[in-house]
Amino acid sequence: VEPRLTVVIVPFQIRQGIFCAGTLMSEDDTRVLPSHPPATREPLDTAAERLMTEITGHPPAYQEQLYTISIEQRDPWRILVSYMVLVAPDTDRPDEPLIWVRPEAVLLRRETDRMLLEYAVMRLRAKLSYTNIAFHLLPPSFTLTQLQQVYEQVLGQPLDKRNFRRRMRASGILTPTAVFRREGSHRPAELYRFTSDSEQETYLTPPWARLDANLS
Amino acid sequence: VEPRLTVVIVPFQIRQGIFCAGTLMSEDDTRVLPSHPPATREPLDTAAERLMTEITGHPPAYQEQLYTISIEQRDPWRILVSYMVLVAPDTDRPDEPLIWVRPEAVLLRRETDRMLLEYAVMRLRAKLSYTNIAFHLLPPSFTLTQLQQVYEQVLGQPLDKRNFRRRMRASGILTPTAVFRREGSHRPAELYRFTSDSEQETYLTPPWARLDANLS
DNA sequence: TCAAAAGTGTTCCTTCTACACCCATGT
DNA sequence: ACATGGGTGTAGAAGGAACACTTTTGA
Numbered sequence: 495v496e497p498r499l500t501v502v503i504v505p506f507q508i509r510q511g512i513f514c515a516g517t518l519m520s521e522d523d524t525r526v527l528p529s530h531p532p533a534t535r536e537p538l539d540t541a542a543e544r545l546m547t548e549i550t551g552h553p554p555a556y557q558e559q560l561y562t563i564s565i566e567q568r569d570p571w572r573i574l575v576s577y578m579v580l581v582a583p584d585t586d587r588p589d590e591p592l593i594w595v596r597p598e599a600v601l602l603r604r605e606t607d608r609m610l611l612e613y614a615v616m617r618l619r620a621k622l623s624y625t626n627i628a629f630h631l632l633p634p635s636f637t638l639t640q641l642q643q644v645y646e647q648v649l650g651q652p653l654d655k656r657n658f659r660r661r662m663r664a665s666g667i668l669t670p671t672a673v674f675r676r677e678g679s680h681r682p683a684e685l686y687r688f689t690s691d692s693e694q695e696t697y698l699t700p701p702w703a704r705l706d707a708n709l710s
Numbered sequence: 711v712e713p714r715l716t717v718v719i720v721p722f723q724i725r726q727g728i729f730c731a732g733t734l735m736s737e738d739d740t741r742v743l744p745s746h747p748p749a750t751r752e753p754l755d756t757a758a759e760r761l762m763t764e765i766t767g768h769p770p771a772y773q774e775q776l777y778t779i780s781i782e783q784r785d786p787w788r789i790l791v792s793y794m795v796l797v798a799p800d801t802d803r804p805d806e807p808l809i810w811v812r813p814e815a816v817l818l819r820r821e822t823d824r825m826l827l828e829y830a831v832m833r834l835r836a837k838l839s840y841t842n843i844a845f846h847l848l849p850p851s852f853t854l855t856q857l858q859q860v861y862e863q864v865l866g867q868p869l870d871k872r873n874f875r876r877r878m879r880a881s882g883i884l885t886p887t888a889v890f891r892r893e894g895s896h897r898p899a900e901l902y903r904f905t906s907d908s909e910q911e912t913y914l915t916p917p918w919a920r921l922d923a924n925l926s
Numbered sequence: 927t928c929a930a931a932a933g934t935g936t937t938c939c940t941t942c943t944a945c946a947c948c949c950a951t952g953t
Numbered sequence: 954a955c956a957t958g959g960g961t962g963t964a965g966a967a968g969g970a971a972c973a974c975t976t977t978t979g980a
Contacts, residue, residue, distance in 0.1 A: 563754070657969075683933090898959080946962100948959105
């Protein structure tokens with residue numbers, strides 16, 4: 495009468511400039527979110543990270559626990575612990591089993607998967623405004639235009655260039671490298687880096703998700 | 711090799727105007743957060759609500775899932791699903807086993823319990839600013855001064871009366887009842903009610919925590 | 927010289943902050 | 954009449970939204 499414990503992940507990535515969610519093919523052309531049971535005594539975070547690594551070959555750039563639900567209808571009774579997972583852009587292997595499409599275009603078979611995806615997008619959008627979470631969807635150095643595109647893609651709406659740049663500069667999470675990228679018949683763009691770590695990143699995530707504390 | 715599933719709650723209440731957390735006495739004069747395993751196939755939310763009801767005799771005014779952690783060190787391996795629980799003010803029975811003291815004054819034995827309490831306070835504080843969660847810590851009708859005191863207690867800092875009232879009125883979550891409470895040798899205070907339900911209350915809580923949807 | 931993206935300031939309006947006095951009541 | 958908490962407005966600062974043109978480059 496113990497439930498089956500399952501870790502589910504909702505992977506996101508920017509691919510060719512498009513904000514995508516990654517799912518697995520199931521039978522009948524519908525999709526499911528990746529999931530697996532943790533190993534015995536394996537921490538939940540580790541199980542989520544391992545799941546992503548086993549599927550794609552690399553560990554995620556970022557992950558965050560979303561919510562835990564129980565599913566009583568299925569047999570055996572299940573406990574799903576869900577994670578949002580962010581992947582650096584375009585780091586796929588051609589043979590990777592994940593199918594990446596825009597979140598609203600994903601055809602998920604299970605109701606729970608649909609709700610988890612909806613919720614994950616909601617959380618990610620909300621976190622854009624008060625954390626530096628967007629940086630996990632970018633390479634280590636990037637142009638301001640790239641950064642703005644990430645925001646526009648995730649939020650699903652265009653942003654004003656001048657206001658966006660002013661706000662980003664003001665927030666202090668950006669450091670200009672003095673490097674310029676030239677990549678077309680136009681003015682080169684300065685590359686930025688992301689001001690080190692912590693700061694507001696971890697704000698509002700639980701203490702034990704920051705430190706890997708020794709729990710008693 | 712399956713873990714033991716446990717639901718833990720972090721109860722909060724305003725008692726005699728003081729923001730308190732409720733804990734249980736354990737051996738050696740230290741405290742623990744209330745917890746129990748869900749019944750077979752019992753939804754987690756139901757298990758949390760039932761836990762609170764069994765302890766205090768009434769269901770909580772509000773509850774919200776916090777975080778799920780695994781504790782590998784203990785035997786058997788445990789999965790803790792934690793909930794914040796809000797109780798209407800001063801609705802205790804004298805014989806209730808919970809000990810209510812200010813969150814920073816609670817002496818919890820377990821490291822996990824301390825982290826859960828810290829996180830619960832953090833979440834509650836954050837939610838004060840963008841939801842109407844404070845109303846669950848008040849009776850159905852209340853004065854603006856009472857409401858302000860809840861904010862001050864939870865945030866741990868004084869607020870400006872005029873700015874507070876302006877913001878609350880502007881937010882539209884208040885309805886003045888035309889009733890005035892006289893209770894001392896001073897001007898009577900108008901009672902307010904909380905503008906119906908939903909609205910921004912549920913904003914940023916997962917969809918399945920609002921509807922009790924049928925999961926597949 | 928043209929096309930294409932990078933970069934840059936100002937004005938207006940809304941929102942936040944700080945702050946002090948009069949009002950209605952019971953004793 | 955006085956003590957007690959209830960109630961109100963304003964001015965200045967800061968932050969957000971709207972908006973258009975110049976710069977640098979490669980072809």
